[in-house]
Amino acid sequence: MDFRSSESPGSVETAGPRSEDALPESATAAVKVVIVGGFGVGKTTLVGSVSEIRPLTTEETMTQAGVGVDDTAGVERKSTTTVAMDFGRISINDELVLYLFGTPGQERFWFLWRGLFEGALGAVVLVDTRRLEVSFDVIGRLEERSVPFVVAVNSFPDAPSYPLDELRGALDLPADVPIVECDARLRTSSRDVLMALMRYLQTLAVTTEAS
């Protein structure tokens, strides 16, 4: 406290949420939704437009072992890469908090944050029609993991516009998986994407309970 003026922005002492960003003491449980997509597809934009806090970034360090890791000569060949994940937060009610994590589409990054998909309510696959191919792999991986997801097509001004049915065919999406258009810059539009996921989860839950 006495040394506040001497603190640099990077010091441990200055870190912390702004007081208006603090969760109520009554916040007892959190859930998460993962936003998956390729680089530059608008994950952080979507997270930022609905989040009640300025998006935060968590980083993990990935060590890529070179050849010959078993002998000491291999140590120098290890390279470390820092991979960032942006996330935001929505207080659902006094007790429940929803966190949104925007993660790169490549599966090798998913393992950096252990349990990223474990316990997630579901995922949003954010798609750029100019780079559809990035989404194939993501969709396949989510299906393998039985993570329920919806597809949201982020409408970039200069991106070609296709009918959603055509995109569904191109992405080889199962008939029951919702596909929606969005403008990730807009709060309401991003909110509607999350709503589409929740409605889909609702139908899945009903189906599960009925069976």
Next chain:
Amino acid sequence: MNSDEPHWDGGGGPERLYVITGGRSGSSAKTTLDLVTLIVARSGPRPGMQPEQAAIVRICQRPLSVAEISAHLSLPVSVVTVLLSDLIADNRVFSRPPVPPAKLPDIALIEAVIDGLQKL
């Protein structure tokens, strides 16, 4: 916290992370902490606490997720998890686990989220 403590440059180089955790990694820590486990401090920071642990205790006076702690401290989640495991073992903080995956999809929960989103 005192002025003799080094001021970190905010960098997260491997050497610094090694020192903070005493060489332990997240994978060896027996823990069930999730990215969205909420952490709440039981009291304020104590003198003599490791700076990072004192910072965690200080920012967790109100509930904060593991991911947020990681972001505010500019430390990887794997490192924060090790620090939190110690703080939990020492009874400095307690955790509020996320809704367990076994209970998903929980229709009441989904409906609560829909209600919340509608208010946005």
